[in-house]
């Protein structure tokens with residue numbers, strides 16, 4: 171048998187692997203194109219963020235000092251002198267009030283949806299949640315106005331106040347926290363809960379000592395994204411709180427309204443005053459800083475909590 | 483021969499033929515779990531069909547069968563884990579110590595304390611090694627720290643894990659290897675002092691060395707527990723089990739002492755299976 175014949179035989183036996191050189195060349199090019207498009211998409215997507223930070227810094231830098239964040243606005247038009255402390259304090263009020271409503275409600279419903287509910291009811295509730303996230307915030311504002319500010323709705327008469335605005339923002343935040351909590355819990359392997367149930371844990375025991383702990387990081391993210399969403403809202407505040415240039419004296423009724431960074435920016439930009447325009451830019455840097463600090467802070471808290479929970 | 487059921491070839495072979503009455507009484511006493519006319523459905527899908535068998539106290543029984551034949555589903559009917567599968571339905575009885583676990587007065591929490599389960603994938607909780615075992619005590623209301631610490635140590639010892647982990651009880655369970663994690667799950671399962679252990683392919687994802695360790699454990703465990711293992715590994719079953727059952731398409735084809743099961747199977751399909759023709 172000649173060598174050639176021998177080679178042919180191995181071919182027939184299936185030991186021969188046909189190499190398609192042009193295809194190999196093409197697939198490398200496709201890979202590069204995919205990589206380049208992804209990078210381009212990222213650059214296009216990230217550009218506005220960097221542009222906003224850059225231009226806000228360029229315009230607003232001269233107001234970025236301690237005084238700016240630690241004093242109340244004064245002068246004429248109001249804000250021409252002083253800082254934005256009213257808005258910073260106001261945001262704290264609003265975030266805390268909104269969270270008091272949305273965190274327990276959102277986490278509770280999220281846990282319910284992923285652990286306790288039945289499939290059919292769940293899909294209805296999930297649909298409602300998605301619809302709620304899709305409702306324009308202006309509509310929420312009008313709803314909040316009727317329900318909380320006037321006494322036409324359910325008889326609350328909170329007026330234009332932190333409580334009315336905070337609760338309205340809480341309703342905007344709830345479906346976000348719900349949906350993200352549900353997703354966080356759904357990511358937990360089913361074997362965790364099965365393991366707990368098989369040892370005789372009730373569903374609630376399994377939830378609180380295994381599931382919630384395992385999903386803690388994701389639940390923190392859910393709350394964080396909810397807070398970040400409401401911190402930038404202006405439309406709901408137009409109808410439920412408007413804006414206070416000073417400090418609130420309560421959380422309802424006259425004197426219950428608070429300042430708010432997003433509202434401050436919105437109002438200052440509409441004033442025919444260059445100083446206020448600059449201050450609006452500076453305020454947006456402060457707002458971005460808070461968002462950033464909140465993000466880092468929550469991650470830190472979540473990391474520490476997860477570590478602590480592992481030891482319990 | 484004492485035939486418990488006419489359809490399913492359930493036979494007890496160690497019975498003195500001259501003393502059947504006496505023998506039947508003995509069997510009754512020795513039976514830990516008896517499954518009677520069990521039918522199980524996922525929605526309209528009739529999976530388990532008329533299962534009749536029993537498990538003797540302090541014996542190891544292996545459930546064999548090709549994948550998808552309903553082994554896991556069957557195992558989960560024995561501690562009512564199927565309660566949580568939406569749309570599932572069960573008919574028939576499962577008697578544990580003579581009491582129907584699907585009866586009205588049954589406390590499912592107590593049932594699961596008494597019937598431990600080990601899963602196919604090692605599934606420790608995302609907690610420390612210590613807490614993984616202590617969890618089973620805490621959920622049943624045990625608070626005494628010293629008792630918990632002693633029990634944790636004892637369970638780790640029984641599961642042959644104590645020497646390997648005694649210096650890192652407060653490290654995360656995920657820092658253990660797959661085989662160690664599975665032994666931790668076994669330690670966790672015996673923490674609640676069960677009398678029955680259900681194991682669903684406990685060695686399916688483990689390397690041969692870990693598998694051998696766990697099989698040795700199981701062989702020692704039958705002093706304390708009635709053990710029911712699902713497996714698709716025929717050699718394993720032959721090595722460690724006293725009884726073997728063969729499931730096919732949701733039916734119990736054969737159930738008998740492992741000696742007979744492997745050397746003189748009654749059913750052609752069992753024979754095909756154990757000679758690897760599935």
Ligand SMILES: Nc1ncnc2c1ncn2[C@@H]1O[C@H](COP(=O)(O)OP(=O)(O)O)[C@@H](O)[C@H]1O
Nearest residue numbers: 524529547548549550551552553554555556567
């Ligand atoms: N939750 C479920 N809902 C519907 N069908 C299921 C469910 N779990 C298992 N099944 C079906 O039941 C059959 C048996 O599954 P299983 O008991 O896991 O078999 P085995 O453990 O023998 O591989 C399979 O066909 C599977 O698809």
Ligand SMILES: [Mg+2]
Nearest residue numbers: 553554555682
């Ligand atoms: Mg299975």
